[in-house]
Amino acid sequence: MGDKAWSLSSAVLAGSGTIAVRVKDAVGKAGEPFERAYRIDTTLPSVAITSNVSHLKDGETATITFTFSEPVEAFSLADVSATNGIPSSLTQTGPATYTATFTPTQGFNGPAEIHVTAGSYVDIAGNTRALTIDNLAPTVASVTAPPDDTYVADETLEFTVNFNEATTVTGTPALSLIIGAQTRTAQYVSGSGTNALVFSYTVQAGDVDTDGIAVGTLQMSGGALSDLAGNIAVLTLNNVGATDGVKVDAPVVTPPEPEPEPEPEPEYTAPEIVENFAAAGFAPSSDKALISNITLPDGAVAPNPAFETAMKLADLIARFQAGFIDRDGLIDGVADLAAPTSGVVLSAYQFFTGAVPTQAGMAWLIDGPDNPNDLTDAYYARFNEVNRFINFAVSLGMEGEGRAAFEAKFGALDFQASVRLAYDMVIGLDAARAAGVDVDAALAWVVGQEGYFDAFAGSDLGGKAAMIGYLMQAGFEARVGRYYDASRGFLEDAFDGTPTYGVDLVGGQHLGGEG
Known part of the structure; x- marks a missing residue:
């Protein structure tokens, strides 16, 4: 390779080790040996992509984290692509970690993905992170009513409000009911994080409705209903199940007046x-x-x-x-x-x-x-x-x-x-x-x-x-x-010493009366 340069081509190196070289001049005199450590790296770096949120909507962003299996060089925003949104602000936060900001496409609803270009800094398959962009508020798909029956005091009326997507409950939302001429409230019981929220009302004395109760409105009552992206639910009730056969018969039962204590009989000699x-x-x-x-x-x-x-x-x-x-x-x-x-x-x-x-x-x-x-x-x-x-x-x-x-x-x-x-x-x-x-x-x-x-x-x-x-x-x-x-x-x-004289004792049934 020249008078002062040389190469080694016949040796097979693997793993890691040390190469020692001693050189001689033209007359055969050897110099001091020179050593150099080596490491043979045949593993391509890989990357894991994570997001701080799984759902987001207009006006919100996601923080995307890229974690490499080893430090890499020259990783840039050009190596990142996305569908239905734009990555930006790539920043190195550690020897092998980077973060970027993902902004969803305005008005879009559906899945979004963030990719690192295949063959750039990952294995040949590349790496992807999926997100869901959700700008739609949850809506009520239907309301399931209790079975037809006549319910009495202390029995339970249970209603299921079915949303079109998983809905999270905070606080204590309620469902109003019309029972006879009275407005009653079914309280939230269970179902947060699912499509089906359950509300329950216990019949009380005084509730009477012989021709079927009615479902009123869904009320926040200091609580909140939202989807995983934080969209506040629309409270309009759609497709409410029939309640004509859901009747209530729990009249107030007035206890009978206690029998008056009998007057003590006089004790006569x-x-x-x-x-x-x-x-x-x-x-x-x-x-x-x-x-x-x-x-x-x-x-x-x-x-x-x-x-x-x-x-x-x-x-x-x-x-x-x-x-x-x-x-x-x-x-x-x-x-x-x-x-x-x-x-x-x-x-x-x-x-x-x-x-x-x-x-x-x-x-x-x-x-x-x-x-x-x-x-x-x-x-x-x-x-x-x-x-x-x-x-x-x-x-x-x-x-x-x-x-x-x-x-x-x-x-x-x-x-x-x-x-x-x-x-x-x-x-x-x-x-x-x-x-x-x-x-x-x-x-x-x-x-x-x-x-x-x-x-x-x-x-x-x-x-x-x-x-x-x-x-x-x-x-x-x-x-x-x-x-x-x-x-x-x-x-x-x-x-008792109280006889009555000179009066009619037979209610007119005598010669002077109408009898």
Whole structure:
């Protein structure tokens, strides 16, 4: 290669090592050896391309990083190409790293790529980085509604809002619903980062919609919906599933008012109970009640009804105070015992005069010191209960203050019609049927006694009065009918010391009323 230059062509070198050279001059004298290290590099450099983002839109840029497998020389922007965007500002940031800025093509939507030219600084295949340029906002493709059903309180209505691309949720967006006349809110539940966002509403008391709910609007409610490029979603709801069959029935159930605490029953002593009943005209505490037998007007001696009543009342009171019978049981028993006295007076005067007597009138008729024929005297001791009712009815209807009204109402009626009218007034046809009475048979039987009643009273009109007295007693015996109920109610008030005198107790079902 010349006098001072030489080359080595026959040796095969590989890997790395040291080459030593010693030279001689023309006379054969050798100089000092010269050594040089070597490394044989047959591997081409490679490059990895990365981006700080995977999606971007107008106005945004991506930072592209080129990382070589080893330091390279003379790498420039001319070695970089791109589709659907422009690379710029190539800068070396390290011995084997470079960065560049990628700006997407304005208004483009779709994929973009950054390349390093094949065969330049990479292997023969080159190297590529793909990006997505997205300038389109996510839109609602459809809304899936709950299955058709009628939903009740505490059941869940679930809706799925399906977007045309993956959508990210921040905060708590909501979906409004129209249930009946009320606007309710379904809250976001799940689905961020996917196409399907789930919203849920729990039915509450007061929600009622019998013809199908409606979907309202999608609301941000302080949250946000965006795609991976950051485009804010369009909230318009498209293709909303049918909700005609999604019904709600959760009315507010008002709890019943608690039953008022019962008034405590007054605690009366036995003498107080007797005194209360005596004040109402039922007089078992009079001196007459102390005598077991009584002398009748014809001189015969018979058991004294007032004495027997006093004994039975004492037994009732003792059983009541011992707890064997309750208040109602006591009043039922007293109404039975008082039928021949208070019951007779209350019923007969109520029917023929339109009102019960005054307190003084009750006392005079039942136990009047100046009345020789009151209901506890010897005169009435010979009468059984039914005859007492009949006697008072005939007296008031034929001779007393009720005659004119009685004759006006019943005088022109035949006996059968009189029986039906009186039965309805005294007992009540409907009340008797409700109590299980065969009313038709009862009416027929009473009609069949017309001869007896006429003979007892001595006239057709008097027979009708006697029939009415009989019906009054029959009601007491069966514990049924408005006249029995009125007398029992009077005695119940008497138990508490509050009986009412001189008033209508049967709602107009008497000669002076409309019954």
